[in-house]
Amino acid sequence: MQLILASASPARLEVLRNAGVDVVAMPAQVDEDVVLSKLTSATPAEKVRKLAEVKALDLLGSARKDTIHAQIGSFGVEEEQDAVYILGCDSMFEFEGNVYGKPHTAENAVALFNKLTGKSGVLHTGMALICAQSYTDTSQEMRSRTVSAVVNFAQMTDAEIAQYVDTGEPLEVAGGFAIDGRGGAFIESIQGDYSAIVGVSVNALREMLKEYHEDIANFWTP
């Protein structure tokens, strides 16, 4: 068995590895803006699911079975007969009807936290799983879903907002907070799947693998 994460996110890779899942990361090359331009009327939950599907398919299409196996070989996996699964993921943060991406600048981050303080938002994570060997253009067999979770932010003082933004951590995180980093100190509670908030739901991965008649245990490191 081999799982390939079609994502460059270190946080996602860490979630899966902390959960004992043996995984390699091979980022997909997808122009998200082009995909999203065709989904203008979709909800955030639909958008992340579609983007996850496009990412997984992109990796499958650009790599295909032989290439994937060659690439996996370089990561030390020898048994060519093992099934290869590709997991695409995408996340969006929704707050009061708007979607917030990465703040990029300290100014944007401060403005965002001034809105979020003491309130709740929703983190949507789309996931798509393809079995590389059995997928064909005619079978088009893919499993996908969105896992959404509520994030309840603590009241932050102006000093706390400034201190957190100063760390630089929020600038390149969707929604501006890293629940698995310093940002965790400002999250009072959640309702939903914690790992989905970080970017990939381990429970959803287990369930999707089951639909392919695979146990997640077969992907655990020894």
Place this chain on the structure above:
Amino acid sequence: MQLILASASPARLEVLRNAGVDVVAMPAQVDEDVVLSKLTSATPAEKVRKLAEVKALDLLGSARKDTIHAQIGSFGVEEEQDAVYILGCDSMFEFEGNVYGKPHTAENAVALFNKLTGKSGVLHTGMALICAQSYTDTSQEMRSRTVSAVVNFAQMTDAEIAQYVDTGEPLEVAGGFAIDGRGGAFIESIQGDYSAIVGVSVNALREMLKEYHEDIANFWTP
């Protein structure tokens, strides 16, 4: 500023370090059974809070200011004038009115998961924070609280229970599941503070520090 965690739990240490908190661990020497024997009518939430207080006080009592400073010195902290805080923690898992500790044996773990599958339990984490310099037997100034969070377990097949128990991970974890390990695959969602489920709430630590007029940012690693 220096924070000492009065706990031997690697999971707690990792939660705090992942949240950027600079902390050293110095386990307290407390006979929990003796403490609990005086709390027979207390709720689990009250018990973990009391145990957290006893652990923090034990470390303060056994070490006291000078010794603590000497010990901290060996960890590389030089500025003796900085405030030293001691954090005690204790966690219990409650399910259908009973408290479950570490399963210890595979047999116990399988029996426990057969109960938990598809149901919900509550993880209680007690936390107590003392400022070593300002605490005296007469001031008895201490902050403490319990953070409780609901854990919703996925439906587990017999095979999944056997596979998870085989990893050995559940045997020495209160309640038998490590949400921050392979066990995360079998937790559908939570309601509450994720880090409290792992064993120490970063948000509660931030709030308790505030009661001492300290910002958590002062405890962040650079």
